[in-house]
Amino acid sequence: MRIVLIGFGTVGQSFVKLIDEGEDYLRNRYGLEFELVAVSDIIKGSVMDPEGLDKAELLKLVTKTGSIKSYSQNDSGFDSVESIRKSDADVVVEVSWTNLETGEPGITHIREALSLGKHVVTSNKGPIALAYHELNSLAKEKGVQLRYECTVMSGTPAIILGSEGLAGNKVMGFRGVLNGTTNFILSRMEQGATYESALKEAQGFGYAEVDPSADVEGWDAVGKTVILANTLMGARLKPLDVKRQGITGITVRDIEESKKRGGALRLVAEAWTEGSKVEAKVSPKTVDSRDPLARLSGALNALTITTEGLGDVTIIGKGAGGVETGHGIISDLIAIKRLSGH
Numbered sequence: 001m002r003i004v005l006i007g008f009g010t011v012g013q014s015f016v017k018l019i020d021e022g023e024d025y026l027r028n029r030y031g032l033e034f035e036l037v038a039v040s041d042i043i044k045g046s047v048m049d050p051e052g053l054d055k056a057e058l059l060k061l062v063t064k065t066g067s068i069k070s071y072s073q074n075d076s077g078f079d080s081v082e083s084i085r086k087s088d089a090d091v092v093v094e095v096s097w098t099n100l101e102t103g104e105p106g107i108t109h110i111r112e113a114l115s116l117g118k119h120v121v122t123s124n125k126g127p128i129a130l131a132y133h134e135l136n137s138l139a140k141e142k143g144v145q146l147r148y149e150c151t152v153m154s155g156t157p158a159i160i161l162g163s164e165g166l167a168g169n170k171v172m173g174f175r176g177v178l179n180g181t182t183n184f185i186l187s188r189m190e191q192g193a194t195y196e197s198a199l200k201e202a203q204g205f206g207y208a209e210v211d212p213s214a215d216v217e218g219w220d221a222v223g224k225t226v227i228l229a230n231t232l233m234g235a236r237l238k239p240l241d242v243k244r245q246g247i248t249g250i251t252v253r254d255i256e257e258s259k260k261r262g263g264a265l266r267l268v269a270e271a272w273t274e275g276s277k278v279e280a281k282v283s284p285k286t287v288d289s290r291d292p293l294a295r296l297s298g299a300l301n302a303l304t305i306t307t308e309g310l311g312d313v314t315i316i317g318k319g320a321g322g323v324e325t326g327h328g329i330i331s332d333l334i335a336i337k338r339l340s341g342h
């Protein structure tokens with residue numbers, strides 16, 4: 001499987017490390033070999049080699065210099081869109097930064113790749129939250145797959161649970177903790193840390209967005225809520241349709257208050273059906289201590305999907321981090337191989 005990687009930050013680098021170190025396992029277990037033919041990052045540079053780039057060398061270079069511009073066989077001087085056009089790849093892995101207002105540059109990358117008949121795997125929430133229906137129609141028209149497992153709960157399989165595992169069961173709504181950074185901050189504050197030091201720690205672990213206000217103001221959870229509502233419930237929500245309140249106003253006293261009431265304070269994302277409409281909200285709430293959401297510590301996420309046929313189904317797992325997201329990308333690539341015979 002020939003891959004173009006767009007974005008070489010925390011997620012991109014973790015993914016490359018995983019396919020490099022897991023080469024034998026992926027070949028023996030899944031008959032899958034990855035050839036990384038191009039990497040393009042707006043800051044770190046762009047490199048291409050139709051014979052396959054040396055993954056270990058790229059990782060060494062970026063760790064040492066913060067750039068890949070001095071890669072030994074550098075065919076450079078092109079940008080991300082040209083990387084998609086020029087490289088003879090089967091799949092574009094799009095892990096550039098998330099913009100929940102415009103979806104760019106991710107939408108352009110994904111549209112370009114699908115138009116050229118290439119499969120797309122993305123962890124980028126902007127394009128899926130803002131343009132899922134358009135991009136999915138384009139993928140269908142071109143006979144390729146658009147996969148976005150790690151846009152919600154990173155590598156924890158929330159999307160595939162709802163779309164494939166629960167196929168045939170009408171999704172009536174869902175409720176979850178979908179942002180790792182804020183859950184990490186709230187649980188560290190429960191243990192006595194300050195908001196500022198907990199946020200710094202979350203950034204250090206690679207959980208937070210490039211601009212962490214996207215996490216603490218609730219926008220990241222809004223993006224994931226929109227993705228789940230639009231892909232599992234057939235809604236057509238935009239981020240501004242979701243009522244939103246983040247955790248910036250939360251104090252240690254609020255957290256203690258929730259504890260006293262026998263629960264825990266969590267940033268809860270929820271969607272429900274009202275007549276023929278889907279409504280959604282992200283806000284801090286005290287959840288009962290028997291609720292699976294109350295027991296989440298650190299960057300753990302949880303999602304309870306309410307279905308007509310099965311009632312509630314809950315999945316819990318890690319929701320953020322480079323390695324965790326890298327695993328989600330690999331699971332999407334394996335699904336592409338399984339469904340399209342690459």
Ligand code: HSE
Binds near residue numbers: 151154182220
């Ligand atoms: N910043 C996000 C989070 C990363 O904290 O959940 C995963 O989408």
